[in-house]
Amino acid sequence: MPEEPIAVAMSGGVDSSTVAALLVRQGRRVVGLTMQLWNQRRFPQLGTGGGTGRCCSLDDVYDARRVAEQIGIPYYVVNFEEQFEERVVKPFVEDYLAGRTPIPCTLCNNYIKFDRFLEMADAAGAQQIATGHYARVRYSAEAGRYQMLRAVDGSKDQTYFLFGLTQAQLARTMFPLGEMTKPEVRELARSMDLAVAAKGDSQEICFIPNGDYAAFLSAYLEENGAEARRTHGAIVTTDGRTVGEHAGVHHFTVGQRRGLGIATGEPLYVIATDPETQRVVVGGNQDLLRSRLYARDVNWVSVADAGTGLRAQVKIRNKHAAAPATIRRAGDPCRVEVEFDDPQRAVTPGQAAVFYDGDLVLGGGWIE
């Protein structure tokens, strides 16, 4: 066979389409693969989501195929629905029921997009893969490892969802869009006449139409015959007063203000949820502040470990502005204590804490 191909993960969106077209323009041999992860017709009662925030729809596969045809590359749809359900959707549901607020995209990256997909790339004879993620990877001889950096376009940076990538995965991965801004990518797509150049960005979680988590959870549990569990409980204040009722802890996430259905003088926020007692604890804004958190299953990316303590900026949700903190080992090497210089609002179990040093992604873990 001629020169070794690069496998491009094509979702049918503008980013991954541009990656494929760009590599072809650079004279590389490319194989396009679309991962079929979820059957969008599985829960018709949830509606169509208005066409946004969807993946794996027939329209997306159509678009990806059309781009592949346009740029003249072999193209295949590979079905990972079973693995996606097992490694992403099920843990997502279990996390929610356990009172955590999970991030399925990170699980998908760790176990599907950079794991099963690499195997499929192997099958296609491709050592390297490329995706449309906004992030940068480089090999540092000094550090003796692959390092990940924030994308040049800070507003599109996706490193928060990519902290779980191992060195072996990073060694095979290219993020050609990491150096570009989104407007530049669109312009490039237009200049190459890609049919998807004007297509909207995907939003929210791909398998949940309209971002309605609670409706998805209900539909999923009903399908699995598991809705027998108690779904309502009390809303209590930090000092133990019952102030209302709710229809299930999975409707609430730490820091949430709306949807409590309580009329009080001062604004109330969700401070914590307890699936055992089905209690939702509410309080004032100051009750949400925390200066310390523990993260488990830490993956170190650009550095080998926390050493004797690490100064970093730590991001605790995707939209959070990373805050200065000190990171220390807490027990085993995969668990750390993060102590913020200033208390942070709404530290949410189940979300990721990702550690940065400027643009460098040091690593990250799951908030306990």
Add this chain to the structure above:
Amino acid sequence: MQYVYFDHNATTPVDARVLETVVACLDRTFGNASSIHYFGQAAKQRLEQARRQVAALIQASPAEVIFSSGGTESDNMAVLGAVRARTGARHVITTAIEHPAVLAACSQLEREGVEVTRVPVNGSGVVEADSIRRALRPDTVLVSVMHANNELGTIQPIAEIAEIAREAAVLFHVDGVQALGKIPVDVRALGIDFYSVSGHKLYAPKGVGALYARKGTRTAALTFGGHHERDRRPGTENVPGIAGFGAAAELAAGHLAADAARIASLRDRLERAVLDRIPQTGVNGGGVPRTPNTTNIYFDGIDGEALVIALDLRGFAVSTGSACSSGAVTPSHVLTAIGLRPERARASIRFSLGISNTAEQVDALVNALEASVTHLRRISVHA
């Protein structure tokens, strides 16, 4: 890169002589076969010639051949049409390894209040006639069994089942899509009521098929319109496609025996070489009569989908048998029905040969298979 085709059960290339017929018909015989004038009559003549050609291949009388858009429509016309024509119809028998065109039509009947029994098959992929007999009820109106299975090539005991159906005065439909052109078909000797066929499985174009409906049988209409095809299938006839089907049927009638022997020897060469050279492989549904062109082989420890892609990139077209363009979610219902565990069903590949395949192509395929399977087994960590 050279591309070699080993997926003839999915579809076949159009034979050069068939192509000539179709093009000539598109070019000159454009009339509507229902029209009174010269142009209409020419089209009608072409249509009836094709009907005789297709009827001759299955030993039917031309009046018993209804042209359709293909195998799926023919299966639906027979299954839905025959059952709906019987008021108070309660029960239908089919098998676990039918094509979705039959299985989904049966599911539709269930929604209409008809009970359906799907009889299992044995480990070789053959339905035992006795299990059809045991499934019969006083209110059974139809039995539907395929002649040859699309994934395994296994040939079903149609004559035996026909006798059982006849004794019970139950209609018998046979999906012959994967048999026509591969093995001799004699609907009279088989003693059946309906037989579905499709053009593109025997070197005719897609979009044309036929249903043999034995004289005296009735079917309820599925679509409504004109009086075409003896009131059984309305719509202006696809004369060029039908003419091509006729030409392909005539070619098959002439060459079937010789082609079958040659293709079977290539198939056996492929099987032998794979089993000899690649460890942990085996034939699914082997050891029973099969269509001469089909083999289904498992390669333990690999993902069939990955192997199909790897082979395609080396220029060889094969299929997992259960393939659809957006990938199969569950392992093939046919392989599951013969008792394969899911991992082995997912590790299985269907090879279906055709008239243009050569021994050199088979040898090249085996080389590519050996290389790809070795590579996939080396990298596989999840299988």
